[in-house]
Amino acid sequence: MAISANQVKELREKTGAGMMDCKKAMEEANGDFEKAIEILRKKGAAVAAKRAERTANEGIVLTSVFNNGKSGAILELNCETDFVAKSEDFVKFANLAMELVVKNNPADVTALLALSKNGVKVSDELNTLIGKIGEKIEISRFAVDNTKTGEIVDYVHAGSKLAVLMEADNVPADKSEAFLPILKDIAMQVAAMRPISVYREEIDKSLIEKEVEIYKELARKEGKPEQILEKIALGKLGKFYEENCLNEQAFVKDNTKKISTLIDEFNKANSAQVKLVKFRRFHLSDEKK
Numbered sequence: 001m002a003i004s005a006n007q008v009k010e011l012r013e014k015t016g017a018g019m020m021d022c023k024k025a026m027e028e029a030n031g032d033f034e035k036a037i038e039i040l041r042k043k044g045a046a047v048a049a050k051r052a053e054r055t056a057n058e059g060i061v062l063t064s065v066f067n068n069g070k071s072g073a074i075l076e077l078n079c080e081t082d083f084v085a086k087s088e089d090f091v092k093f094a095n096l097a098m099e100l101v102v103k104n105n106p107a108d109v110t111a112l113l114a115l116s117k118n119g120v121k122v123s124d125e126l127n128t129l130i131g132k133i134g135e136k137i138e139i140s141r142f143a144v145d146n147t148k149t150g151e152i153v154d155y156v157h158a159g160s161k162l163a164v165l166m167e168a169d170n171v172p173a174d175k176s177e178a179f180l181p182i183l184k185d186i187a188m189q190v191a192a193m194r195p196i197s198v199y200r201e202e203i204d205k206s207l208i209e210k211e212v213e214i215y216k217e218l219a220r221k222e223g224k225p226e227q228i229l230e231k232i233a234l235g236k237l238g239k240f241y242e243e244n245c246l247n248e249q250a251f252v253k254d255n256t257k258k259i260s261t262l263i264d265e266f267n268k269a270n271s272a273q274v275k276l277v278k279f280r281r282f283h284l285s286d287e288k289k
Helices: 005-015 019-028 033-051 088-104 109-114 122-133 173-193 205-221 226-244 259-270
Strands: 058-066 071-079 138-146 151-156 162-169 254-258 275-283
Touching: 005 019, 005 033, 019 033, 058 088, 058 151, 058 162, 071 088, 071 151, 071 162, 071 275, 088 109, 088 122, 088 138, 109 122, 109 138, 138 162, 138 275, 151 173, 162 173, 173 259, 173 275, 205 226, 254 259, 259 275
Parallel strands: none
Antiparallel strands: 058 071, 071 138, 151 162, 162 275
């Protein structure tokens, strides 16, 4: 049967697929609109399968702080090129994924892909997007944090390729407004200085042992006596903590203070016991976990 230009136009508006793809789908479906949509979705899934082995190192990182600052979510959506990362369709899908993360708190990416909005699965929306854009696109990771007696803030660096969730506990309700700018600054610190933990006690012991052995070997090669190698290594370890533990880092806005100083000053001024809890730092170049 003959397919009219209006039919093709309507299908294109509904699916976002290319004009020729819409025309072919309508012809294959003999003018059946719903069947044509199904054909286009299947085509998207086929394209997705072909793209599965390609590398997707571009994309965006989104955050959402909700539940009056008691909950926070962070999500990374990847694609192959920066051009696609900035496209309206890509950003729209990222926002859809984040909306469902906030609403449903799925267990993992597989569970997120199985969720639906308006009767359409996230996985189907993703395959349609892949079919339309022609790049590998994937939700690589997301996380949701919740606190009862604390605050969560976010920081998104310009370009949306780096974002942070920062959580503190024991924040007095009547002092949260005064503390939030400080916590925002600390979230920015995490983005800029890339700590590996909040406190030194949280660092894996095997990593510390490895650092100590490296320091010892360097001192040994410098001809230092064997009996003082341990002392030299422990001295250097202090510097390692200062560089890698958020609580011990120099504050980027005022390097005469440590991050711990900011918390101590606030607690003293407000008779509080605020404590940093954890951070999540998602960057596109990070190894995916």
